Amino acid sequence: MHIPDGFLSHGINAATFVVSAGACAYGVKRVNRNFGEREVPLMGVTAAFIFAAQMINFPVAGGTSGHFLGAVFSSVLLGPWASLIIITIVLVVQCLGFADGGLTAIGSNIFNMGVIGALGGYGIFFLIYTLLQKSRKGFFIALAISSWFSIVMGASAAAIELAISGTSPLKIALTAMAGIHAIIGVGEAIITTAAISLILKTRPDLVTSYVKKGVLREKTT
Amino acid sequence: MKRRLDGLIWIGLGISLMLALFLSPLASTSPDGLEKVAETKGFAGKGGSWKFWKHAPLSDYTIPWIKNEKVSTALSGLIGTLAIFFIALGIGKLIKKSPPVKRILSLLLFLLPLFSTSVFAAHPLITDDTGTQGKGRFQLEVNSEVNYGKESEAGVKTKTTGGEVATILSFGIIDKVDIVLGIPFQWFKEKENGEILSRESGISDISLELKWRFYERDGWSFALKPGATFPTGNEKKDLGTGRVTYSIFFITTKEIEPLAFHLNIGYMRNENKLDERKDIWHISLASELKLIKDLRLVTNIGMERNPDRTSNKHPAFILGGFIYSIFENFDIDIGIKGGLNKQETDVTILAGIAWRF
Numbered sequence: 001m002h003i004p005d006g007f008l009s010h011g012i013n014a015a016t017f018v019v020s021a022g023a024c025a026y027g028v029k030r031v032n033r034n035f036g037e038r039e040v041p042l043m044g045v046t047a048a049f050i051f052a053a054q055m056i057n058f059p060v061a062g063g064t065s066g067h068f069l070g071a072v073f074s075s076v077l078l079g080p081w082a083s084l085i086i087i088t089i090v091l092v093v094q095c096l097g098f099a100d101g102g103l104t105a106i107g108s109n110i111f112n113m114g115v116i117g118a119l120g121g122y123g124i125f126f127l128i129y130t131l132l133q134k135s136r137k138g139f140f141i142a143l144a145i146s147s148w149f150s151i152v153m154g155a156s157a158a159a160i161e162l163a164i165s166g167t168s169p170l171k172i173a174l175t176a177m178a179g180i181h182a183i184i185g186v187g188e189a190i191i192t193t194a195a196i197s198l199i200l201k202t203r204p205d206l207v208t209s210y211v212k213k214g215v216l217r218e219k220t221t
Numbered sequence: 222m223k224r225r226l227d228g229l230i231w232i233g234l235g236i237s238l239m240l241a242l243f244l245s246p247l248a249s250t251s252p253d254g255l256e257k258v259a260e261t262k263g264f265a266g267k268g269g270s271w272k273f274w275k276h277a278p279l280s281d282y283t284i285p286w287i288k289n290e291k292v293s294t295a296l297s298g299l300i301g302t303l304a305i306f307f308i309a310l311g312i313g314k315l316i317k318k319s320p321p322v323k324r325i326l327s328l329l330l331f332l333l334p335l336f337s338t339s340v341f342a343a344h345p346l347i348t349d350d351t352g353t354q355g356k357g358r359f360q361l362e363v364n365s366e367v368n369y370g371k372e373s374e375a376g377v378k379t380k381t382t383g384g385e386v387a388t389i390l391s392f393g394i395i396d397k398v399d400i401v402l403g404i405p406f407q408w409f410k411e412k413e414n415g416e417i418l419s420r421e422s423g424i425s426d427i428s429l430e431l432k433w434r435f436y437e438r439d440g441w442s443f444a445l446k447p448g449a450t451f452p453t454g455n456e457k458k459d460l461g462t463g464r465v466t467y468s469i470f471f472i473t474t475k476e477i478e479p480l481a482f483h484l485n486i487g488y489m490r491n492e493n494k495l496d497e498r499k500d501i502w503h504i505s506l507a508s509e510l511k512l513i514k515d516l517r518l519v520t521n522i523g524m525e526r527n528p529d530r531t532s533n534k535h536p537a538f539i540l541g542g543f544i545y546s547i548f549e550n551f552d553i554d555i556g557i558k559g560g561l562n563k564q565e566t567d568v569t570i571l572a573g574i575a576w577r578f
Contacts, residue, residue, distance in 0.1 A: 001255050005273045007264070028316045035317040044310030045233035051305040052237040055245040055282060055298050057253060064257040065249035085316070089309050097301060099277035155254060167264045176258040184254055203229060 001069070001155055001181070002094065003109055005102030009165035016161065017107025023115050024088055027081040039078060042206065046074050047086045054090070058187055066184030069154070071117035072125060072147040073192045076209045077199070080122035087114040108161055112154040121150030125209070139210060140193055147192040148185035155181035234306055241298030245282070246291035276547070278513040285514045286479045345542040345556025345571035346521050348507035350483045351434045351444040351474040354393035354577065362389040364573035366558075370566045379418075381566075383409030385425070397435070401448075403428040407460055425454035426461040432472075440477060446470040446487075456494050463494035470503070479511035485523070497528040515546040519556065527564055536565035550577040 050070035057065035074083035088110050094100040101109045125146035132138025159177035163170035200207055252260060259265040279297040287293040343350055344364045354360050363386065370381040387405040394400055408422030430448030437443075447469045454461025470487035487503040505523025512518050521540035527533070542556025551574070558569040 001253065003255065006267045007259070031313075032316050035313065037317075040310060040313040040317055041230045043313035044306045045230050045237065047309035048234055048302045048306035049237040049240075052241040052245070052298060052302045055241060055248060055294075055301075057248040057251070059249040059251055060254075062257075063251050065251040065253050067248075067253065082313075085312065086309060089312060090305060093301065093305055093308065095277075096274060097277055097279055097304070098282050098297070099272065099274070099280040100282070102272065103274035158255065162264075167267060168258075168262050172262055173258070176262055177254065180254040180257060206229070 001109075001113065001151075001158060002091075002101030003105040003112075003158060003161075005104045007102075007165065007167055008105055008108055008161055010104070012161050012165050013104050013107055015107075016111040020088075020107045020110040020115060023084060023119070024110070027084045030081040031079075031085060034079060035082070039082070043078060043082060043086060046070075046077055047089055050074060050086065051090050051093070053191070054094075060180070060183045060187070064180055066181070066187055068191050069113060069117055069151060069188055070192075071113055071150045071154075072121040072143065072188075073195060075118050075122035076125065076143065076192075076196055077207060079208055080119050083118040083122065084114045087118050108158070112157045112161075116157045117150040117154040120153055121146050122209075124149050129209075140197065143196055144189040144193045148182075148189045151181050151185035151188045152178055155184075237302050237306075238299060241302040242295050245298040246295045248294075276515065278515055280514070286511060343544075344573040344575065345540065345544075345554050345558070346483070346507045346509075346519050347523055347538070347540065347558075348483045348485045348505040348521050349432075349446065349470065349472055350481070350507075351432075351437070351442040351472050353397055353399045353432060353434055353444075354391050356393050356396045358393045358577060360389075360391040360575060360577045362391075362573060362575045363387070364389065364571065366569050366571045368566045368569040370560075370568075372563065378414055380412040381409060383407065391432075397433060399432045401428075401430040401432060403430075407454070409459075419459070421455075421458040421460060423455060423458065423460050426450040426466075427453045440475055442474045442476075444472040444474075446472060462491065462497070464492035466490055466492050481509040483507040483509075491528055493528075496530065498526065498530055501526045501528060509544070517544040518542075519544055519554075521558075522561075529564075532564060534562060534564050537561040538565050540571075542571065551575070 050068070050073070053068040053070060055067070057067045060066050071083060071087055074086045077083075078086070091101060091106065091109050091113065095103055095106055095109075125142045128142035128145055129138055132141060155177040156174060159168075159173040160170065162168050162173045162177075167173070196207060200210060204210065251257075256265070259267075279300065282297045282301075283290070283293040284297050284300075287296065343352070344362060365384065365386045367384040368382070370379075372379045385405055385407045387403055389401060389403045391399045391401045404427050405425040406423070407425045410420045411418040428448055428450045430446055432444055432446045434442055434444040447467075449468070450462070450466045452461050452463050452465060456463030466489060468487060468489040470485055473484040475482045483506070485503065485505045485507075489501040489503065491497060491499050491501045493499070503523070503525045505521060507519065507521040510518045519540075519542050522538070524535055524537040527535045537560070538558050539561055540556055540558040542554060544552055544554045546552045554571070554573050554575070556571040558566075558571060560567050
């Protein structure tokens, strides 16, 4: 989903850059308020894991491949704002160090995967989790659905940007992008759910959004 | 608590490194979702035709000089994963509960070494190479060093700290001959048992050299470098020799991609007013290894005759550092030099920039 240079118009890139930069600035403020000693190394490892996992493309239908994004994964671990920062760090390093994603499109990529993927994905997670009364089952259902949405929504945002830039008509770009990413999103949902459930089994205290909602407290009382 | 978290950090990092090392080479090479859509919907040609940022050292998850695709991907993944870990850790530390001003300052402090360690020029090497600028081309270098030395003899502890900033301008008279002007500025402080013995600073002896690359073939090249220094530094303050000195160096370079070796054998006629030895020889060997595009790991070892008449032991050094080309014509470098014996300065840290135009 990393958009290279040349696909988007400068107007779109500038607009998404401003929104992404604003979101990151606010994110730094929020993270600053919530971060303690233990979150810092966890942030390092989460970012390293996301980078490594993003290298592993898995085949999906019709000669296409997809890879893990990790926006909802890191949101659930460290909160949506820290997740936005992590995704931003990964995207900047991928762009500058590995020529993955264009430098002119960095604002758009952070917007699609960080603002839409991490913040939007976490919003959906939180909504479903709350609707399902924060049960353990509800947690995993919310996790799977929201991580699927984080991919599809991010891809749709990319399609809309492509359309506004005049690269491809909206109807064609949107159906193609959402269609292929609906399949990639299933992979995202499986990996996110499996990874989080593994961490929950070994170190439940690290999954911020699970502990905070008082599920563990319910269990002990 | 903290200890348990630490353990988990290493496990998590270990898993990530294993993913990058063992699974990334097996990843599907099919186009990803966006690339596929761009292909089938006919706008793939719009991207990839130009790139705004052309300096990505590990472009497309490969190390340029490793030809084996799988090894190249695995190692670039390993480097990236480690780099991301430290960058995210550093940024996390910075945004963790600290006042905004301090945060911005420390962010700058954190980013600066990031750029300077990815650093570069033939500096920090002591050993010169046979390279010349080319007719009508200039190179401006600003090289700096800070050094520390400690000695104790018969209960007297001498501590020396000093440094040098040298401005060096090279100009290509013809393709194979450079003229090189060096203007060094030095300072040092000598302390004996904690009391300042001497403290001086000023311009040292200016040097002028010619470098002529007279032979090159099959990766081998040879050059001669005659030169002289002029007594612009005050010898009474230990900033110069007080007389014109002469030198001649014979330089050999052998290139075997991604490696390069340089050998220097030199003789200096050290005319001086300080009762120093006048005949000084020099021998040194350097190697350069291109790690990735634009980043070179350099090592150097060498020895010189001790100008001090009272000693028959000669100072020897070993050096390691990095040279990084930020742009095609702009390099930054950093290095650390250690003395292999008492006669050489204990530790010297070197950093410099080179700009060719």
